[in-house]
Amino acid sequence: MSTIEADLIAPLTDAEVQRIREDFPILRTEVNGHPLAYLDSGATSQRPLAVLDAERAFATGMNSAVHRGAHTLAAEATELFEDARASVARFVGADDDEIVWTSNATEAVNLVAYALSNASLGRGGAASESLRLGPGDEIVTTEMEHHANLIPWQELAARTGATLKVIPLDDQGALRLDAAAELITARTRLVAFTHVSNVLGVINPVAELVGLARKAGALVLLDACQSAPHLPLDVKALDVDFAVLSGHKMLGPTGIGALYGRRALLEIMPPFLTGGSMITTVTTTTAEYLPPPQRFEAGTQRVSQAIALAAAVDYLTAVGMPRIAAHEAAFGARLVDGLSAIDGVRVLGAGIDLPRVGLASFDVDGIHSHDLGQYLDDLGIAVRVGHHCAQPLHRRLGITSSTRASTYLYTTDAEVDAVIAGVAGAIDFFRRGA
């Protein structure tokens, strides 16, 4: 969806948001004598009844391991588990067998990183061998990545002798596309970058970066953790080879994530974890592996979490991702404008000329983010403080930590205004005390 199309889509009405909030029991909680204002969905989102009910229905009606039992419960569980895969595939525009369940997005990135070094095992023939990185090969990532999309590439480089290159940021925090064009060359084997920054909230120019990677013949991994929950996502339209998702950021439970992988690549990738459930024939010295996605799903699977994640994406689809995106784009602007107007507040990336989601991080002159977070918590306002697993980005912007407010479909204007007023109040409070 282009920005122009997004502008034409009606955001959720107040009445719709109120109806949505009724589906989220936790939003009725009081914290420190105040109604909870949950502005930390970028870390983990809340779960609607549909998701909680799906987990409970599984636990009370058909709890059993999938793909193994001959009994009725196991057959029902297997069917729902595979239906859940199909729901997540539909949600991101993939085919069913291109979705691999993982425990979180971090594991999904590591799965790909290990494939790019373990392909040396010589089990998948020449095609598999061709995936293996070595000295002279380059991996390109960016300075704004969550550590989950950085450290696995550092380790991959260390294992294989490949070189890791990092696209730098400009003084505002935006990706320097001029530098990207120079860094991505015929030596580049993989370009891994985040769709939406978990600190800046900006939506990165995927098409430009994918274009550079394609021209160089490199693979692309998209970190969709902060985009899939908030924007319509179509991995085929974006033309990426891999995308990683984090279930607990998109109304699902913890303990479940997913990897989208282009089928032709999954077919030649070696497994990450090995053991039960991912094999056809095993002898004491050899094992034949199942085709994807089962090849990558070793051990007893997270069945209730997968079924609950499917309930989550069905819920999001029913509300409508374009409308959720429009709802949150307005919050992004409201947060950036409202916080920037406060003397002593610097919103990170405020000057970046890119569309954004409902997420803003900020630094307050003279107040540590942990003190600010505590002050807001006393008012019932939940925000995130610290480096948000993005230390290089913070270092580039000259700080060690920040405070982050992040919204979702259930967020109200009043909650966003409460954060802005809370920050102004905190500055008053700490300056008076100073």
Ligand code: PLP
């Ligand atoms: N990538 C981004 C952009 C994130 O925001 C996060 C979580 O904060 C992750 C990756 C890692 O997700 P998980 O902790 O679910 O593996």
